[in-house]
Amino acid sequence: MRIRISHETRYHYDSAPKGIIQTLRLTPRNHDGQYVIGWRIEVSEDCRLDPHEDAFGNIVHDFTVDGPLQDLRVVVEGEVETDSTHGVVHGAVERFPPSLYLRETALTRADGAIAEFARGSRPSPTSEPLEVLHNLMERLRSEVVYDTDPTHVGTTAAEAFALRRGVCQDLTHIFIAAARSLGTPARYIGGYFHRLDGVVQQEAGHAWAEAFVPELGWVAFDPANGICATDAHVRVALGLDYLGAAPVRGTRYGGSGEHLAVAVHVDQTAHQMQS
Amino acid sequence: MLSRTADNIYWLARYVERAEYLARILEATQRLTALPLAYTGSTNEWESAVATAGCTGAFYKTYAEANEDTVTDFLAFSTVNPSSIRSCLEIARANARAVRTALTTEMWDVINGTWLDLKRFGSGPFTREELAQFLRWVQEESLRFDGSAYRTMLRNDAYWFSRLGLLIERADNTARILDVKYHLLLPPQQHVGGPLDYFQWAAILRSVSALTSYRWVYRESLKPWLVADLLILNDQMPRSLASCYENLVRFLDLIGRAYGRQGPPQRLARAIRTRLENSRMEDIFQKGVHEFIGDFIADNNRLGSAIAEQYLT
Numbered sequence: 001m002r003i004r005i006s007h008e009t010r011y012h013y014d015s016a017p018k019g020i021i022q023t024l025r026l027t028p029r030n031h032d033g034q035y036v037i038g039w040r041i042e043v044s045e046d047c048r049l050d051p052h053e054d055a056f057g058n059i060v061h062d063f064t065v066d067g068p069l070q071d072l073r074v075v076v077e078g079e080v081e082t083d084s085t086h087g088v089v090h091g092a093v094e095r096f097p098p099s100l101y102l103r104e105t106a107l108t109r110a111d112g113a114i115a116e117f118a119r120g121s122r123p124s125p126t127s128e129p130l131e132v133l134h135n136l137m138e139r140l141r142s143e144v145v146y147d148t149d150p151t152h153v154g155t156t157a158a159e160a161f162a163l164r165r166g167v168c169q170d171l172t173h174i175f176i177a178a179a180r181s182l183g184t185p186a187r188y189i190g191g192y193f194h195r196l197d198g199v200v201q202q203e204a205g206h207a208w209a210e211a212f213v214p215e216l217g218w219v220a221f222d223p224a225n226g227i228c229a230t231d232a233h234v235r236v237a238l239g240l241d242y243l244g245a246a247p248v249r250g251t252r253y254g255g256s257g258e259h260l261a262v263a264v265h266v267d268q269t270a271h272q273m274q275s
Numbered sequence: 276m277l278s279r280t281a282d283n284i285y286w287l288a289r290y291v292e293r294a295e296y297l298a299r300i301l302e303a304t305q306r307l308t309a310l311p312l313a314y315t316g317s318t319n320e321w322e323s324a325v326a327t328a329g330c331t332g333a334f335y336k337t338y339a340e341a342n343e344d345t346v347t348d349f350l351a352f353s354t355v356n357p358s359s360i361r362s363c364l365e366i367a368r369a370n371a372r373a374v375r376t377a378l379t380t381e382m383w384d385v386i387n388g389t390w391l392d393l394k395r396f397g398s399g400p401f402t403r404e405e406l407a408q409f410l411r412w413v414q415e416e417s418l419r420f421d422g423s424a425y426r427t428m429l430r431n432d433a434y435w436f437s438r439l440g441l442l443i444e445r446a447d448n449t450a451r452i453l454d455v456k457y458h459l460l461l462p463p464q465q466h467v468g469g470p471l472d473y474f475q476w477a478a479i480l481r482s483v484s485a486l487t488s489y490r491w492v493y494r495e496s497l498k499p500w501l502v503a504d505l506l507i508l509n510d511q512m513p514r515s516l517a518s519c520y521e522n523l524v525r526f527l528d529l530i531g532r533a534y535g536r537q538g539p540p541q542r543l544a545r546a547i548r549t550r551l552e553n554s555r556m557e558d559i560f561q562k563g564v565h566e567f568i569g570d571f572i573a574d575n576n577r578l579g580s581a582i583a584e585q586y587l588t
Contacts, residue, residue, distance in 0.1 A: 029552075029553070030548070030552055030553070031549060031553070032546065032549070035524075037528070091546070091549055091550065091553065093553045
């Protein structure tokens with residue numbers, strides 16, 4: 001399908017900072033089943049947007065804005081054409097061998113509870129890895145309730161699992177921690193999701209995981225929706241966890257009273273006949 | 276639009292581009308063979324020219340040896356070879372005549388004028404200078420045709436089909452140049468050649484009018500891995516594979532939207548473009564330039580067939 005995306009991040013400061021530096025991972029790349037037709041980033045202040053690639057192959061834009069400034073607005077707009085690949089990722093940029101994605105990070109450390117939960121999905125050491133991961137995703141979805149309240153951006157997988165509550169970011173972290181504890185390389189994917197219930201206005205982008213299945217390759221699992229990635233998913237950035245794939249990371253010099261508002265608009269453009 | 280009309284326009288563009296390409300190859304070969312033997316090494320440049328035109332089999336059915344006379348006769352003036360410059364211009368004009376109403380006056384004037392002027396060159400020139408003049412003339416006529424299309428055609432499906440033909444042919448041509456000379460385009464670690472290879476690389480770049488562009492982009496002396504990068508991955512360079520596919524995807528998208536229908540050609544073009552976009556020169560060298568280019572030529576032909584099946588039949 002042809003998906004149109006508009007992602008606006010708005011900062012307001014009660015007391016203006018002297019300067020802001022940000023790193024944006026907001027530009028999707030092409031691979032099998034995903035083609036970017038047009039993409040544009042706009043920053044409300046005059047600045048230079050320097051594009052480059054990070055270690056994972058994500059397209060990264062850096063910019064610096066000199067203050068004092070009260071408001072900053074970053075808008076990303078574009079159109080992407082997607083096809084279903086049944087969740088398997090082909091033709092994408094792979095900078096590292098899969099074993100790198102077994103690395104443990106603070107946000108995705110598997111504590112005893114997660115490790116035990118993961119083992120519950122693998123009845124025997126010879127179970128099919130793909131089945132194990134599907135089972136893990138389904139059990140995770142029923143075990144953890146989607147709740148935006150109790151967790152925040154810095155919540156670790158262990159903390160979220162203990163609460164049995166979280167948002168897509170937390171579910172993804174738990175899934176990754178569980179998969180890694182079973183010896184399956186897994187990574188964090190940030191992107192956009194075109195909702196099936198027709199809701200077009202969203203509060204944030206979407207997050208899901210990819211796990212490496214031998215002989216198949218990287219397979220995308222969306223624990224928040226309980227499905228493998230479809231043509232409704234637009235893959236933007238990948239990392240070991242949220243920090244590596246975060247859409248916006250930055251720092252400011254001075255200033256206080258930061259208010260952040262995010263608006264994401266994902267819908268389908270006019271339907272086209274496929275042959 | 277009738278698929279036959281689209282077919283004529285598509286092939287008109289392809290044959291004009293092919294004629295220009297052949298003229299460039301012959302000019303580059305002329306230049307290389309004018310140098311002392313010590314500068315160019317031991318390859319038979321005229322044989323390379325035939326290989327670059329993709330006509331080796333047909334050539335050796337008619338001629339025993341590849342030298343200046345036989346190759347220029349075969350590639351430029353032969354009425355027997357369907358891919359000689361003369362044949363290309365004649366077929367192009369025949370295609371143009373069939374769709375005369377789809378072309379603007381300027382375009383028809385150029386292609387018809389070229390065909391009429393072709394007669395005065397007879398069966399071939401007698402001197403090297405006349406040959407050089409002929410080749411220059413072919414390139415200029417081709418530029419005039421392309422320019423008139425760009426400047427006067429309505430931006431509708433007729434225009435897009437002519438661009439498709441031009442781009443597919445151009446991608447094929449650049450790939451063939453690289454394929455024949457791949458043994459010269461080595462990565463830094465394997466580079467064993469000497470200063471004499473300079474003339475070969477310069478010849479490759481000149482044949483795609485990129486000698487000055489190279490210096491503009493890389494600001495370095497000629498290095499073979501950068502030559503390969505310029506012609507494969509750099510989308511600033513209009514004759515590079517990346518640039519051809521960037522435009523192919525765009526025009527196929529426009530055609531798909533105009534007809535309300537997308538299909539295998541659009542998907543295939545995007546897949547090829549994605550592969551080029553996501554490649555880096557180190558990966559291509561690791562796989563092997565020859566293999567990479569061979570795969571690319573096969574994919575490009577597949578795209579041509581897909582377009583023909585979807586729109587031109």
